Amino acid sequence: MSNLIPLAYSRRRLLREGGLFAGCLGMPALLGRAVAQPAPTLPGGIAFPTPPPPPLRTDGVLPNPDLTLLRSRVARTRPHRKGGVRLELDPEPLAAASGPKYIIHNYGHSGAGITLSWGCAAATVSLCEDVIERLKQASRQPRVAVIGTGVVGLTVATELRARWRQLPVTIYAKNLDVRATTSYAAGGQFEPSIIMREYQASADLERVRGWLRQSYQRIKGIQLSGNREKFGVAERLNYTLDHQSSGFQALVDAGIIDAPATGLLPFSKLGEQPGRAYKTFLMNPTILLPRLVADLRERDVRFRTKVFVSREQIANELGENIIINCTGLGAKVLCPEDTLDGQHRLQGKRGHLVILRKNNPRQFYFLSGGCSDEEISYVFCRQNDIVIGGSVVNASDDTDDETFSENDRALCDNVQAKAEAFLAGNLDLCNSLMQKSHALWPRP
Numbered sequence: 056m057s058n059l060i061p062l063a064y065s066r067r068r069l070l071r072e073g074g075l076f077a078g079c080l081g082m083p084a085l086l087g088r089a090v091a092q093p094a095p096t097l098p099g100g101i102a103f104p105t106p107p108p109p110p111l112r113t114d115g116v117l118p119n120p121d122l123t124l125l126r127s128r129v130a131r132t133r134p135h136r137k138g139g140v141r142l143e144l145d146p147e148p149l150a151a152a153s154g155p156k157y158i159i160h161n162y163g164h165s166g167a168g169i170t171l172s173w174g175c176a177a178a179t180v181s182l183c184e185d186v187i188e189r190l191k192q193a194s195r196q197p198r199v200a201v202i203g204t205g206v207v208g209l210t211v212a213t214e215l216r217a218r219w220r221q222l223p224v225t226i227y228a229k230n231l232d233v234r235a236t237t238s239y240a241a242g243g244q245f246e247p248s249i250i251m252r253e254y255q256a257s258a259d260l261e262r263v264r265g266w267l268r269q270s271y272q273r274i275k276g277i278q279l280s281g282n283r284e285k286f287g288v289a290e291r292l293n294y295t296l297d298h299q300s301s302g303f304q305a306l307v308d309a310g311i312i313d314a315p316a317t318g319l320l321p322f323s324k325l326g327e328q329p330g331r332a333y334k335t336f337l338m339n340p341t342i343l344l345p346r347l348v349a350d351l352r353e354r355d356v357r358f359r360t361k362v363f364v365s366r367e368q369i370a371n372e373l374g375e376n377i378i379i380n381c382t383g384l385g386a387k388v389l390c391p392e393d394t395l396d397g398q399h400r401l402q403g404k405r406g407h408l409v410i411l412r413k414n415n416p417r418q419f420y421f422l423s424g425g426c427s428d429e430e431i432s433y434v435f436c437r438q439n440d441i442v443i444g445g446s447v448v449n450a451s452d453d454t455d456d457e458t459f460s461e462n463d464r465a466l467c468d469n470v471q472a473k474a475e476a477f478l479a480g481n482l483d484l485c486n487s488l489m490q491k492s493h494a495l496w497p498r499p
């Protein structure tokens with residue numbers, strides 16, 4: 056981190072070098088000039104050549120991943136929801152013989168479930184407080200069922216246990232092996248990817264900013280607590296070309312992270328390219344999820360395998376009176392009423408990852424943004440591996456995460472080829488491969 060050159064320094068350096076250059080030509084230095092002065096020119100009115108921006112690091116280039124060190128390839132489907140995350144107490148409690156059961160929904164986190172998880176979990180706990188109060192007034196003992204063992208369900212259960220040590224909490228899921236979840240396959244970068252397009256002109260922008268702020272503070276708390284290795288948390292610099300990246304911009308606009316430093320990128324074939332460096336976090340789901348499960352088991356949270364196909368089944372078969380729906384894309388079946396213009400709001404956005412072994416201790420960076428504006432092609436160096444990703448393709452309704460299809464194979468090839476072209480500095484090839492990826496998936 057200490058090698059990052061902040062924007063203020065680069066501006067100073069630009070001024071200094073501009074001044075030195077002017078001095079060589081026998082012209083007055085620029086430093087200290089009033090802003091209103093006309094820009095100095097070379098004889099004949101030719102504009103000064105702009106000195107190159109300074110490098111973003113002073114300790115040499117960062118090593119590229121070795122693309123031959125393949126570990127595995129995966130494909131999973133992000134639970135994108137039109138209108139953004141659904142986080143609310145369902146206005147219609149479920150009718151049951153023992154009295155009404157309350158459902159709180161927390162699903163539809165798109166490409167940002169890892170990022171939003173802790174903030175949304177805190178908001179879910181607040182909703183639970185109100186329901187618990189209501190149950191107590193009716194002399195009913197609160198008992199909670201969390202459905203889902205992805206990052207959303209596990210962080211909710213963790214925050215519930217932190218708030219109420221004795222509250223009975225059971226986690227249900229169709230598969231208790233967390234490796235089967237979408238969350239486990241995520242890259243793990245703190246950045247609200249894809250989802251911000253649902254909040255651009257929305258009255259809910261402040262709401263999502265609040266969740267992001269709370270998540271960031273929670274992750275920072277883990278980082279500072281000395282537990283970062285246990286939870287898979289690490290600070291990371293994310294390098295991009297000097298392009299727009301709406302996810303990071305949303306964090307900067309909300310005052311959660313600083314504006315990026317700018318300068319030349321620290322990669323051998325991209326060293327002539329101006330870029331940006333954002334400070335963010337890695338929260339590695341392959342470390343985080345098993346850890347949360349182990350901690351919850353230790354704190355008397357029970358785990359049960361169960362598949363739900365309807366709300367009636369939830370009402371009839373669960374003994375709990377507070378149900379927290381963290382089923383991600385599974386909510387499409389459980390909440391058929393969640394529609395907009397006649398279509399279900401949940402839409403699968405398929406993503407592909409190529410996972411590599413690390414072979415150099417200086418592989419501790421994120422490189423993202425791909426080769427053009429708003430692209431999400433990325434290389435994330437994690438604690439134990441390197442993930443290459445960046446595909447976002449519409450999934451048809453029958454796409455399931457268990458199947459790795461021929462299209463998935465082709466898209467993994469494409470993701471890898473894009474990263475290779477990007478790291479080789481061949482941005483035209485990278486862009487043409489991006490276009491090709493759009494043709495590789497049947498769109499509904």
Ligand SMILES: Cc1cc2nc3c(=O)[nH]c(=O)nc-3n(C[C@H](O)[C@H](O)[C@H](O)COP(=O)(O)OP(=O)(O)OC[C@H]3O[C@@H](n4cnc5c(N)ncnc54)[C@H](O)[C@@H]3O)c2cc1C
Nearest residue numbers: 168169170203204205207229238242243244363383385406
């Ligand atoms: C390739 C890829 C990379 C990503 N990278 C990032 C990243 O870097 N940063 C980031 O913030 N986000 C990232 N994401 C997005 C993130 O993975 C998702 O937003 C997140 O996993 C959603 O979490 P979830 O807990 O809601 O869903 P899931 O992880 O899908 O969990 C859903 C749970 O519900 C259970 N369930 C579903 N239906 C039922 C049912 N009917 N009955 C019983 N149980 C049910 C499932 O078994 C599972 O346990 C990425 C996603 C992909 C695909």
